Amino acid sequence: MRESVMRGGDARMSRLTRRLAFAAALVLLAAMPYMLDAYRLDLLAGGLAYGLMAASLAFLVGHGGLPSLGHAAFLGVGAYAAGLTAKHVTPNVALQLLVAIAAGVLFALLTGWFAVRTRGFFFLMFTLAIGEIAVQAATRSTRVTGGDNGLADIPPTGLDVVTFYWWALAVVAVGFGVLVLLRDGPLGRSIAGARENEARMAALGYHVTGVRLAAVVIAGAVCAAGGALVEQKDTFVAPTHLEIGVSVLLLIMVLLGGRQTLIGPLIAGVGLIVLRSVTSTALGELWLLVEGALFVICVYLLPNGLLGRRRAQAA
Amino acid sequence: MRHAVLALLVLSVSACGGAATQSAADDSTIKVGAIVSQTGVYSALGDDMETAMKLYLEGHGNKLGGKQAELIVADDAGNPETGQQKAKQLTLENKVDVITGLIASPVAVAVAKEAGAQKTPVVIANAGADALGGPGVFRVSYTNYMHGYAAGKYAVEAYGKEGAVLMGADYSAGTETLKGFEDGYTKAGGAKPIKQILTPFGKTQNFQPYLSQIPSEAKFLYTFYAGGEAITFAKNFKQFGYDSKIKLLTCQNITDEDVLQAIGADAEGITSVGLYSPALDNPENAAFVSMWKAKTGKNPSVVALQSWDAMQLIDKAAAAGGSLSDALAKVGEIKSPRGTFTLDADKHNPVQNWYARTYEGGVNKVVATIPPDPAS
Amino acid sequence: MLTVEALTSGYGQGQVLHEAAMELPPGKAVAVLGRNGVGKTTFVHTLMGLVKPWSGSIRLGDDELAGLDTRQIARHGVRIVPQGRRVYRSLTVEETLAISSGPGEWTIERVYELFPSLAARRGHRGDQLSGGEQEMLAIGRALLGNPRLLLLDEPSEGLAPLVVEELGRALSSLEGMSIILVEQNLHLAVAVADEVRCMVKGSFVYQATTAEFRRDPAAAKEYLGVGS
């Protein structure tokens, strides 16, 4: 009953080994405050948030077969929702997170309703349009969002760097766990089915549009949670968080990590955030050239991403 | 998954490594963190900024306030999130004494917030957002509002008391500058502008559709555009023949040295209100312009001047000793190539002369001086 | 002329041809018959290199074709009229014929003589033609390559009887050309072909001259028919 092919890289191991490795990684990550200084810890927390958002996009792109170029809109929706809640309603980070997730779901329903009617490259371009319209909306709703200068007057969370790191780690771990469970549950498999063969799904009695919409909602909700973390870390959010460049960055994380897995993009997300920080510190303006070269090299050397394995080809 | 664990290990090691390089700041050196756009859409300004700061240090024996100076440049890529991350790195890891640079306003907002939390003073060398400034945040550039306000005051005298049309990029710098203009203009006795035309920021490749919305009864046009949009605007305005239909007054960015060469002949005759001109006649400016020209072969841009003054401000404050944050607030008069200016006591924004400049024969000739408004 | 030995091939992991072997005498037309799904189309696709042979040999004259790619096989003088026609939808009749034309005795004018109804439609695009016209265009396209070997895959499929008759007349007039004709329409097949091969489950199991085949209705029933 296991969906062995989709899992790609990690399907090679038993479920037990996989769980042990996950637990070990979690312990190692939880111990990071004892090894890293405040700045690096903060960087890692940001990396984890991006990793979670990359994993959510992998759920959409790899698992759902819906290549989105507007995923940063969900980051923005989550971040603004959490930030506005912090500013106007409650200092409770967990409540802010819940509001962010709810906003992500709502936004996914509103936009996904239209988006899932397009396919492939056209889905890509449609989501790009949604992302850009979201940027404009955030920029121009100055009274609510602070406009292009961002929502600056969000009160501090009151959590110190270490506590916030653990909070972020917990959210990322739970969020990632939810993604994995959903992927392997009935709905997740229906989503995989819709990716593989829409005609057959309809013939089996599935409402394919609904299934695809569910994929958008799940990915959007989890991404919004990641967006909330980004906001809570910096207590700042600006329209630049939603820009196409961020969507592209998330998509690159997915491709580098291997779109057939969820863990690969998570790791690639953390890695790319850390790598950018390291290279831009060390190389100045040349960091971008190095990153471009990295993408090119990765395409050739890691054809299926860091952890991906080629999905079985249809005969 | 094996790879995953491995990758995590590598990652954590790489994150740990280098932690030893940080050293506690000691009294004999002063560390300046400059957050600059080295990449991204603002990197043209970033180049000037970095050059000016380094030029100042070169010219002052690499010392600020008598202490050995260390300038650490970090790339914000034009993005506030990255800028804030860099601010964290500079304060927490490099333990800089002061953060400067800051081109785009959103970046400055995010960085000021972060630096405030880390109790590190900030000297803004470019960003114009009105809201910036206050405890620990100092600005040697200008507020968008004052930029427009000065132009508004000037316009009443030079362009008449009615028939103003405003046009600008639809983002905070644009709307704040236009708001400043409207206030400056009406307070000086001008009538309310008859129309305001806003154009999508960063997405407008062509101003003809917007220029065509200027009402026929308009007497003059005041505009705010910067960077690539400034080039396009200036060229469009001239080439669509608007120079013969309506008088033009602009913000300083449209005829800044950054863009003049790209605009070419179409810049000829444009009058703008700005805080600086390479043609200003004072000894500080003469020295500054000759140094800059020797280095780059061009006239200094406004950003270059501001960055130079940012270092000058830090230099003076560091020389005063004590807490840098307090000292920055007490520097008093700064003899800048733009003329002498001070920072106001409350928000630490510059109180400075503005100049009406007309671009002729390759330089922005100063045609009028607009003194700072005591009321604002 | 054409000698196929122990040819196997298929799609993905599914093997379709099982050691198929046949010979085509020079200048003769051979009809390949068989029920749906026995591998006739795969057979001609493999000859054309559209499906890669797994093993076996395809010799055309002195040239070994197995292992060559489609273009190389085409350069050896093999042309195909594929099932479903596959005419270029956005090219006019004239354009299609022009880009398919090579040096040799076949000219565009000669194709128009063969199919006068095509000449009348020379300015129309491929997707504006009727099925019969598309079939004629596909045949014309192949003929303009002056093939040493012409492969025809179900030319009569989906065509009205009158059109099939016209096709039959045209194909019969190609006296002396080496042809492999895959057909379900027996009428057309025996009208055109000199010899008959029957295929069952990816192998050839029956061969005869058309005259012999006509005297052997049992074979037709066994390999092709309804009652069995």
Next chain:
Amino acid sequence: MSLLVTAFDGIAFGCLLFVLAVGLTMIFGLLDVLNLAHGALYMAGGYLAFLVIGEVPTSLAVFIGVALLAVVAGLVLGGGLSVAIRPLTRRGHLDQALLTMGLAILLSEFLLQVADRGFHSLAAPRGLDGSIAGSYPAYRVAVIVAGLAIAGATFWIFERTRAGALVRAAVDDPEMLAASGVNVRRIRLSVVLAGCALATLAGVLGGPLLNLRAGLDTEVLVLALIVIVVGGLASIRGAALGALLIGQVQTLGVALVPELAAYLLFAVMAAVLLWRPAGLFGRAT
């Protein structure tokens, strides 16, 4: 009256967009490769011209000479691109997107290193740097003329010549074309070369209109993508119609509903995709 000028101006932009986008759509149609380096190619054309002639007006002959030089550069870069994407032929759009995105970063950052990160612009050639009747830039008329000429030539080659018929046949059914003995790979290569050369040419043509600066590659790429999506992929006619439509949206559209200007471009694309999910001239697949 002024709306007429605006609409006319939209044609100028549409012409530029067509030259920019037609290569992108053809490369997509024939190779099934989404070339995200297309914007960087445009940028390369513009920066090459800037590096050669600077920002002062030159004679028309020099300008045309530089445009031809950019075409050569486009051919060279196109050759590089087709070598780079060959190993990825069967790897799907997203892998190709990652590769071409990486190449785009490399190319555009390289250009900014060679030139500088400052704002630049090409001057219109002498004789075209003024205005017609003091109210319409002569260069834009030249862009329309050049754009229509290039569009006309493209159509003519594509619709009326043997080479064009071969390209269309290769889009329709490459397998059958190969089965006629045609070297389809060579056709693909020529389309990549031509598409890239048109992109660099557009860079020179658009230099005096859109300026040269960091970030130009992405801005231009997004415009080109919108054009080909709205028009429908793999169709020259679609690229032309898409370019003209987007040209008007960006001029007449924003003049008519200025308050929606910021949303207009993307809203139009989204609306077209909902109405005709494969673009205005797209073939349902």
Next chain:
Amino acid sequence: MLRLHELTMRFGALNAVDGVSLSVGEGERRALIGPNGAGKSTLFAMIAGALRPSGGTIEFDGQDVTGLPEHRRARRGIARTFQHSSLFAGLSCAENVALAVRARRGLGMRAWLGSGRNMDIKREVTGYLDLMELSEERPAGALSHGEARRLEVAMALAQQPRLLLLDEPAAGMSSAESARFAELIQNLDTTLLIVEHDLDVVFAVASHVTVLASGKVIADGSPAEIKASAEVERVYLGTAKEIWC
């Protein structure tokens, strides 16, 4: 149970299906035969709901379902197999069938299922796979042709349909395979509409045969009647008399 009235499908100028009326009774095994291009698959697609007819009506269980989308028809009990295997190539055989089982039980959109229900589904899936002699773990994309055809049927059976549409289920099977397959089908107790070229299978399975040519019904009757029909013979073998003169 199924009643088609004047069903028509036009593609451009071509009438792929041209006014077909037929009805299939409860428990009947109806075979649909005819030469290539007769319109069988088009007819199938219309019954299943994948194609909207240009004219005519489809009645299922006494209700007009002509306007009902495909997935709603599936839920009412119409299941189909595809002429060219249409599987979830990247998923295992078991998952292919499980998708069908969960859809039938209305669990396809559940985020999560308890282990009890999962075991239940797994048991059922194993049952269908065993019935069709398939192994669980192999990805559907890696199956041989015959196995893929059987998986097609396994998925349709897992829907426990009231009306099963089989579109050339035996195409490309070896004779041993198709004989075995015919046996499997014979043991099903569901209403069946089957398009098949392998006439061995047709005559082994069908209780009633309808012959389609050029989009029209040209004959209709028991297998024996069809075998004996000269008209059918002519359609299949061309004008036989002219050939064997």
